[in-house]
Amino acid sequence: MDDQHAEQRVCYRCVVGGRVQGVFFRASAREQAMRLGVTGYARNLPDGRVEVLVCGESAAVAQLRDWLRTGPTAAQVTGVACEPLDYHPHPGFVID
Numbered sequence: 001m002d003d004q005h006a007e008q009r010v011c012y013r014c015v016v017g018g019r020v021q022g023v024f025f026r027a028s029a030r031e032q033a034m035r036l037g038v039t040g041y042a043r044n045l046p047d048g049r050v051e052v053l054v055c056g057e058s059a060a061v062a063q064l065r066d067w068l069r070t071g072p073t074a075a076q077v078t079g080v081a082c083e084p085l086d087y088h089p090h091p092g093f094v095i096d
Contacts, residue, residue, distance in 0.1 A: 009056060009087045011054070011086065013082065014065060015051050016049060016068050017049045017077070019077075020075050023071070025072060026042035026044070029042040029067075029093075034093060036060040037056060037057070039093050040093055041053050041093065041094040065080070
C-alpha cells in the first residue's frame with residue numbers, strides 16, 4: 001500500500017445521543033457499516049447513548065457518520081459528537 005492510499009483511511013469515535021437504545025440502532029449501524037465496507041463497533045453506553053467506532057476509507061466513513069445523524073426509523077437522534085482517532089484496522093464491525 002502506498003502512502004497516498006494510507007492517508008485516505010480514517011477512524012472516528014462517535015457518540016450518538018437521543019432515543020438510540022432499544023431501537024435497533026447498533027444492529028442498523030452494523031448493517032450500514034457492512035454495506036459501506038467499514039469496520040469498528042457499536043455499543044451502548046450506561047447513560048443511554050451509543051458509541052460507534054468507524055474505520056475505513058474516508059468517503060465510506062463520512063457516509064456512515066452522516067447516517068448516524070438519523071439512524072434507523074425508530075430512533076430519535078438529538079446529537080452526534082465525533083472525534084478523529086489514529087487509523088488502525090479492526091476485524092469487521094462488532095456489536096458490543
